[in-house]
Amino acid sequence: MVFKYHETTKHAQQRYARSLGYMDWSMQPDPFRVYNGAKTIKLPLAIENSTPPYHLLDAQLPSAPLLKESISQLLQFSMGLAAYKESGGSSWAVRCNASSGNLHPTESYLIMPPLMPEQDSKSSIYHYRPKDHALEELASFETAFWKKLPENSFIVGLSSISWREAWKYGERAFRYTQLDAGHAWQAFVVSAKMLGWKVTRLDRVSDADISTLLGLTQKDRFFEDENPDMLFIISPEDISPKLSIDALVENIPLKFEGIANKLSPSMQKWDIIPAIEEATSQVQIPQPTTLRSEIKKTPSRESKDVVLNRRSVHVMQKDISTITKEQFHNMLASVLDSQDAKENSAHLAIFVHQVQDYEAGLYVLVRNFRDKGDLEKEMDAKFSWTHTEFEHLYLLQTRDLTSTSKAISCSQDIASDGAFSLGMLCNFTNQLKQHGAHRYKELYWECGAIGQQLYLEATSMGLSGTGIGCFLDDDMHRLLGLTNNRYQILYHFTVGRGYVDSRIMTRPAYS
Numbered sequence: 001m002v003f004k005y006h007e008t009t010k011h012a013q014q015r016y017a018r019s020l021g022y023m024d025w026s027m028q029p030d031p032f033r034v035y036n037g038a039k040t041i042k043l044p045l046a047i048e049n050s051t052p053p054y055h056l057l058d059a060q061l062p063s064a065p066l067l068k069e070s071i072s073q074l075l076q077f078s079m080g081l082a083a084y085k086e087s088g089g090s091s092w093a094v095r096c097n098a099s100s101g102n103l104h105p106t107e108s109y110l111i112m113p114p115l116m117p118e119q120d121s122k123s124s125i126y127h128y129r130p131k132d133h134a135l136e137e138l139a140s141f142e143t144a145f146w147k148k149l150p151e152n153s154f155i156v157g158l159s160s161i162s163w164r165e166a167w168k169y170g171e172r173a174f175r176y177t178q179l180d181a182g183h184a185w186q187a188f189v190v191s192a193k194m195l196g197w198k199v200t201r202l203d204r205v206s207d208a209d210i211s212t213l214l215g216l217t218q219k220d221r222f223f224e225d226e227n228p229d230m231l232f233i234i235s236p237e238d239i240s241p242k243l244s245i246d247a248l249v250e251n252i253p254l255k256f257e258g259i260a261n262k263l264s265p266s267m268q269k270w271d272i273i274p275a276i277e278e279a280t281s282q283v284q285i286p287q288p289t290t291l292r293s294e295i296k297k298t299p300s301r302e303s304k305d306v307v308l309n310r311r312s313v314h315v316m317q318k319d320i321s322t323i324t325k326e327q328f329h330n331m332l333a334s335v336l337d338s339q340d341a342k343e344n345s346a347h348l349a350i351f352v353h354q355v356q357d358y359e360a361g362l363y364v365l366v367r368n369f370r371d372k373g374d375l376e377k378e379m380d381a382k383f384s385w386t387h388t389e390f391e392h393l394y395l396l397q398t399r400d401l402t403s404t405s406k407a408i409s410c411s412q413d414i415a416s417d418g419a420f421s422l423g424m425l426c427n428f429t430n431q432l433k434q435h436g437a438h439r440y441k442e443l444y445w446e447c448g449a450i451g452q453q454l455y456l457e458a459t460s461m462g463l464s465g466t467g468i469g470c471f472l473d474d475d476m477h478r479l480l481g482l483t484n485n486r487y488q489i490l491y492h493f494t495v496g497r498g499y500v501d502s503r504i505m506t507r508p509a510y511s
């Protein structure tokens with residue numbers, strides 16, 4: 001099913017993946033989930049909180065206590081609104097986590113130990129409502145589960161409403177939904193670092209258990225399907241990704257408070273989407289990690305300013321998009337190690353357009369040496385694989401790739417007018433055969449997390465970036481000389497200097 005879905009939803013010049021081809025505004029889904037009838041808890045805004053400089057986030061920072069205020073900051077600087085944009089009489093919210101087409105399929109939930117005195121000994125499950133920066137209490141219950149964890153640990157669950165993406169993108173929507181989940185995950189990782197907290201994704205938890213924890217199995221509370229993505233523990237300490245949550249799941253109440261709002265009056269069905277959701281719902285047991293980066297970071301702004309000012313650009317200023325070698329290296333170093341407990345699977349095939357001291361051409365950043373020999377064998381035999389001064393980066397071919405990268409990115413100028421653009425090239429068939437179909441989602445999460453990190457790194461250096469989900473899959477594979485699906489490109493990204501459209505006004509996210 002995964003191989004079928006992936007092939008079916010490839011974009012090609014003569015045939016884009018199936019979608020309506022236009023937007024039916026009467027069916028536009030609400031981007032904000034609300035649980036009607038659930039108790040709402042307003043969170044204090046964290047905008048005045050001081051946060052560590054962005055370049056120090058990887059240092060061992062002191063951990064914040066677990067309080068309503070710190071939870072509020074975590075959420076505001078990960079899944080919260082960053083601003084409202086206004087133009088031509090319409091207005092829309094932008095958030096700290098990027099999302100394809102700003103459609104935001106990802107919802108987030110907290111599972112908290114007893115925090116407030118009025119909770120007695122009760123643990124609680126909350127849904128985060130970014131629009132009002134509030135929590136909705138869905139359930140409260142007793143559990144001894146927290147004894148297994150260091151003090152001040154709690155759980156975040158992510159889920160997705162793929163209809164929000166399918167409304168616009170049709171059958172390819174499942175891919176975007178998973179990339180967005182990866183962006184949200186990395187947004188949490190960075191926001192947690194600001195508080196000296198660590199994020200560990202639990203890689204043995206079944207989708208069924210995540211659904212139980214988030215109340216998603218209670219179908220009578222939902223109009224549109226909402227599917228489980230991932231669970232992570234946030235804690236002052238490192239936790240084993242193997243941690244079992246059985247002791248928690250057995251204490252979850254059968255019935256939660258609140259009925260999920262209806263997002264659209266009606267829905268267009270794409271049969272392949274529930275089919276791929278079902279096929280990828282069984283998790284299999286994984287393996288250990290890989291490369292670490294040792295690059296010295298350039299002093300930067302306060303981290304909250306970086307996450308709040310992250311934006312996609314839709315026009316690059318070609319004439320001034322050249323970046324320095326150090327900026328380029330910083331960007332690459334920031335995505336060398338994966339947040340995941342599993343091995344990195346995504347490598348970066350990079351089109352260098354305008355980077356000082358680098359010749360224009362095709363490069364590859366190998367993020368896992370397990371694959372290096374294999375990549376050399378699979379890719380075009382003419383590639384030179386010349387070492388560069390950045391340890392894991394190889395020059396394959398010098399060449400002007402501006403028009404090629406634009407053509408491959410669905411003719412989008414942003415891919416050619418920046419300093420560099422790239423495709424995330426994943427070890428595909430072997431990973432799926434080894435780890436099972438659920439790995440398909442995990443590969444997209446890894447790519448989404450890389451995308452979110454690249455956005456933030458670019459923002460921290462005064463540069464701009466944009467995720468590119470629209471690309472011609474097999475044209476990119478042909479360029480790399482790939483003749484089978486052992487490696488597949490799952491996501492593109494571009495970096496440069498963006499053009500700020502002064503006609504678009506910005507208003508604060510929360511009054």
Ligand SMILES: Cc1cc2nc3c(=O)[nH]c(=O)nc-3n(C[C@H](O)[C@H](O)[C@H](O)COP(=O)(O)O)c2cc1C
Nearest residue numbers: 094095098099100101102179311312467468469470
């Ligand atoms: C997975 C993904 C795919 C995207 N694909 C494209 C794309 O092909 N072209 C584009 O101009 N923007 C693309 N974007 C950028 C989104 O449109 C942008 O994130 C969204 O409008 C929200 O704006 P913001 O990033 O400024 O918050 C993509 C973003 C994500 C996360």
